[in-house]
Amino acid sequence: MTNAQASEARGPRLDPAAVISAALELLDEKGLDALSTRAVADRLGVRMNTVLWHVKTKARMLELMADAVxxxxxxxxxxxxxxxxxxxxxxxxxxxxxxxxxxxxxxxxxxxxxxxxxxxxxxxxxxxxxxxxxxxxxxxxxxxxxxxxxxxxxxxxxxxxxxxxxxxxxxxxxxxxxxxxxxxxxxxxxxxxxxxxxxxxxxxxxx
Structure with missing residues (x-):
């Protein structure tokens, strides 16, 4: 990850909770089959690596989403x-x-x-x-x-x-x-x- 990406990932406007919230919005709109870290990144207007900085993998993102539900x-x-x-x-x-x-x-x-x-x-x-x-x-x-x-x-x-x-x-x-x-x-x-x-x-x- 570049310094710019790390700065973006650590920025005040994005944290794991924001990533999971966006992922849950996408789940409600498009369903589980359409869910991906790239789709979440697009929703948030950030790079996919930025999303992965917070949730590591898609599997981990799904775990955190399930816990939120x-x-x-x-x-x-x-x-x-x-x-x-x-x-x-x-x-x-x-x-x-x-x-x-x-x-x-x-x-x-x-x-x-x-x-x-x-x-x-x-x-x-x-x-x-x-x-x-x-x-x-x-x-x-x-x-x-x-x-x-x-x-x-x-x-x-x-x-x-x-x-x-x-x-x-x-x-x-x-x-x-x-x-x-x-x-x-x-x-x-x-x-x-x-x-x-x-x-x-x-x-x-x-x-």
Whole structure:
């Protein structure tokens, strides 16, 4: 990096937070597939090396973006009862993912251990421990909730582009797929919220 680029990178108008903010704006406008460090640099009006000065690699940029999305879940005003706390945290997580275009796909593709992510995980594990789960069960139930929420939300965001029920109706045959055909009415694009609550209840059901 030249001295001019280093000066630009260290300048007061650009820092890692500004890079991630611009990247999230691009995510919302164009989707995950169109996201690149060059596109972020163009958005900021700087050289690509300047962006890389702050985020090092595209993979690192995606990690920081995912952490920022999870940070939008918020940890304030959580209820005291442990099961209510778990439900509120899971709902906030889902809402944060849905608040960004391709938010679930972004988070699924990263393995971040950044501040927002760790605080959210700590709150979720803590609620489960308060409910009397063993350390192993609290850890594994946290993963189950996170994976379930990510998977369902990723499907929900994909269905917003091409409704799942329309695709299934074209492909599922009452003759070839009799059981699936019977339940098609319960897999419509309007039922994601209900399916989320159903799955969350199943995860938290007494063993």
């Amino acid at each position: 999870i940070g939008e879940a918020g940890l304030d005003g959580l209820p005291a009862p442990w099961q209510d706390r778990v439900r509120v945290l899971a709902r906030r997580f889902r809402r944060a993912l849905l608040g960004r275009r391709d938010g679930a796909a972004l988070v699924v593709g990263t393995h971040t251990a950044e501040p927002h992510t760790l605080r959210f995980a700590d709150a979720l594990v803590g609620a489960l421990l308060d409910g009397g789960l063993s350390e192993r069960d609290a850890a594994w139930t946290t993963w189950t909730i996170v994976y379930f929420t990510l998977g369902l939300t990723q499907e929900e965001q994909a269905a917003a582009r091409e409704p799942l029920d329309g695709r299934l109706a074209r492909e599922v045959s009452g003759t070839a797929h009799p059981a699936l055909h019977r339940v098609l009415g319960h897999l419509d694009a309007e039922s994601f919220g209900e399916r989320f609550e159903f799955g969350l209840s199943a995860i938290l059901a007494p063993r």
